Amino acid sequence: MSRKVTDNDVEATSPRHMNTIIVGSGFAGLGLAIKLSQQGREDFLVLERGSDVGGTWRDNTYPGAACDVPSHLYSYSFALNPDWTRSFSKQGEIQAYIRSVAERYNVLDRHLFDCDVQGVVWNEDTATWTVTTSRGTFTADTVVSAVGALCEPSLPDIKGINDFEGEIFHSARWNHDANLEGKRVAIIGTGASSIQIVPAIANKVASLDVYQRTAPWLLPRMDRPYLLPERLAFKHIPGVQRLSRAAIYAARETQVVGLTRFPLLMKGFEALSRAKLQFEIRDAELRKKVTPNYRIGCKRMLISNEYYPALDRDNVDVITDGIAEVRANSIVTKDGTEREIDALIVATGFHVTDSPTYNTIVGRDGRTLSEVFDEVGQQAYKGTSIANFPNMFFLVGPNVGLGHTSMVFMIESQINYVVDALKTIAAKGIRTVEVRGDKQRAYNQDLQDKLAKTVWNTGGCASWYLDKHGNNTTLWPDFTFQFRSITRQFDVDAYNVTTSDALSADQKVVAAQ
Ligand code: NAP
Numbered sequence: 001m002s003r004k005v006t007d008n009d010v011e012a013t014s015p016r017h018m019n020t021i022i023v024g025s026g027f028a029g030l031g032l033a034i035k036l037s038q039q040g041r042e043d044f045l046v047l048e049r050g051s052d053v054g055g056t057w058r059d060n061t062y063p064g065a066a067c068d069v070p071s072h073l074y075s076y077s078f079a080l081n082p083d084w085t086r087s088f089s090k091q092g093e094i095q096a097y098i099r100s101v102a103e104r105y106n107v108l109d110r111h112l113f114d115c116d117v118q119g120v121v122w123n124e125d126t127a128t129w130t131v132t133t134s135r136g137t138f139t140a141d142t143v144v145s146a147v148g149a150l151c152e153p154s155l156p157d158i159k160g161i162n163d164f165e166g167e168i169f170h171s172a173r174w175n176h177d178a179n180l181e182g183k184r185v186a187i188i189g190t191g192a193s194s195i196q197i198v199p200a201i202a203n204k205v206a207s208l209d210v211y212q213r214t215a216p217w218l219l220p221r222m223d224r225p226y227l228l229p230e231r232l233a234f235k236h237i238p239g240v241q242r243l244s245r246a247a248i249y250a251a252r253e254t255q256v257v258g259l260t261r262f263p264l265l266m267k268g269f270e271a272l273s274r275a276k277l278q279f280e281i282r283d284a285e286l287r288k289k290v291t292p293n294y295r296i297g298c299k300r301m302l303i304s305n306e307y308y309p310a311l312d313r314d315n316v317d318v319i320t321d322g323i324a325e326v327r328a329n330s331i332v333t334k335d336g337t338e339r340e341i342d343a344l345i346v347a348t349g350f351h352v353t354d355s356p357t358y359n360t361i362v363g364r365d366g367r368t369l370s371e372v373f374d375e376v377g378q379q380a381y382k383g384t385s386i387a388n389f390p391n392m393f394f395l396v397g398p399n400v401g402l403g404h405t406s407m408v409f410m411i412e413s414q415i416n417y418v419v420d421a422l423k424t425i426a427a428k429g430i431r432t433v434e435v436r437g438d439k440q441r442a443y444n445q446d447l448q449d450k451l452a453k454t455v456w457n458t459g460g461c462a463s464w465y466l467d468k469h470g471n472n473t474t475l476w477p478d479f480t481f482q483f484r485s486i487t488r489q490f491d492v493d494a495y496n497v498t499t500s501d502a503l504s505a506d507q508k509v510v511a512a513q
Contacts, residue, residue: 022146023131023145024048048113053099071088071097073249073409079101114135142425164327168346170346171197182204185342277291297459321335354467363392382414385435399474414487
């Protein structure tokens with residue numbers, strides 16, 4: 001990667017003060033950096049533990065990695081890309097897009113890369129956050145956590161797995177030096193990542209054992225390359241691309257009715273998925289193994305035209321007996337069968353409701369975010385603010401997740417809210433702003449009431465949408481335009497506010513706008 005080294009690209013030798021620190025530069029952190037920069041703000045810095053922007057799209061380089069949401073929607077509204085080569089882009093093209101946007105909006109020099117944030121601690125006396133990192137210590141008036149939900153790989157706690165002697169790696173940390181050709185390979189997990197990896201490697205490896213705990217529901221992947229005339233139209237005919245984006249948005253939003261209000265409506269998708277299964281898998285025994293036993297939509301619906309045919313190959317086995325232990329060169333299932341392997345791919349997802357980052361954030365009363373969440377459950381106000389954590393905002397916080405459409409839409413809604421919050425802080429000379437506990441509780445009660453009716457809660461499955469208490473603390477239970485509507489303006493009345501007499505120089509710049 002080549003990028004400009006700037007004043008910001010240096011270690012903090014003594015605590016260095018910024019007005020705003022953004023942690024993470026995926027779609028969320030980068031989008032906020034661009035919006036702040038467009039406001040003329042300079043006193044902010046993005047701390048990113050990786051060596052580039054892109055977040056999950058930088059990290060997930062496994063074979064077959066691609067998006068399940070069409071690219072014309074899965075992109076920033078302010079940076080449409082007429083050059084997408086296909087309807088559902090692959091990882092490399094998405095990562096290149098994110099990087100090109102960072103360059104175009106000239107915000108790379110507001111980043112500090114290879115900077116691992118280790119602690120974020122509130123100081124009541126100074127009303128600032130102390131941010132300790134692998135590249136020095138910072139202080140900030142406001143911190144925005146934009147680390148994302150799918151950033152910390154979750155490794156399965158299986159007996160003996162640490163003593164495995166062959167190649168072993170998580171799907172999100174793919175080891176491109178490991179040569180799997182002609183090897184006996186196993187993969188644990190059958191989620192969104194696995195169903196893309198399996199067809200991408202099945203014809204290269206000698207054998208592939210797919211360890212399935214819960215069968216996923218699969219729908220057709222309506223993916224195709226864009227024809228040149230379409231791309232020219234996207235580029236040169238005003239409104240065509242916006243129209244395409246709006247049509248994709250509207251079509252996807254119709255799923256909300258079945259997912260959140262009338263789960264029985266999902267039966268239509270089930271019929272389609274069953275027909276697909278019937279058509280794509282010849283072996284009746286295998287069909288039975290991979291037929292899900294819960295309502296479609298309860299877990300994320302997956303799309304692939306290649307997964308079932310890959311499972312149907314002679315060198316691929318689906319194993320459903322449950323793993324008892326991993327040995328130096330094999331996996332033993334609960335029925336006592338031992339299968340030898342050379343390499344093990346762990347496609348077991350991420351720490352979503354129990355992110356390790358929660359342990360590193362210490363709020364006003366000295367408790368960490370994980371301690372607060374242990375007590376009240378993982379919750380926030382509008383997915384963005386959390387009581388006990390003043391002057392802190394979360395992008396992709398609790399209950400803003402989606403399975404059916406573009407997270408970038410939700411992220412842009414939150415960015416708008418945070419930008420307006422920062423403007424309000426500056427304009428009103430606010431020293432501290434902290435969401436009121438009663439507002440947060442009422443907001444979450446309403447969310448949980450809505451979630452109780454959704455297929456995610458009633459569909460008869462266990463999923464990472466639910467926390468250890470069984471509460472859905474991950475998904476947004478309504479149309480996404482409803483979320484856009486509640487984040488249109490920063491509602492300062494829902495917050496406890498203290499003010500300072502003097503405005504800082506940076507605040508004056510923003511207040512003057
Ligand atoms: P995931 O959906 O959480 O799937 C993890 C898989 O591992 C599941 O099949 C799970 O089984 C299994 N598993 C977990 N722990 C296990 C254990 N101890 N023993 C055996 N099996 C175990 O993770 P993912 O596939 O990485 O996907 C995560 C999310 O990333 C997706 O939901 C999606 O939001 C996003 N993603 C998107 C795309 C895309 O757009 N195409 C691609 C990849 C990922 P159970 O089902 O029984 O828990």
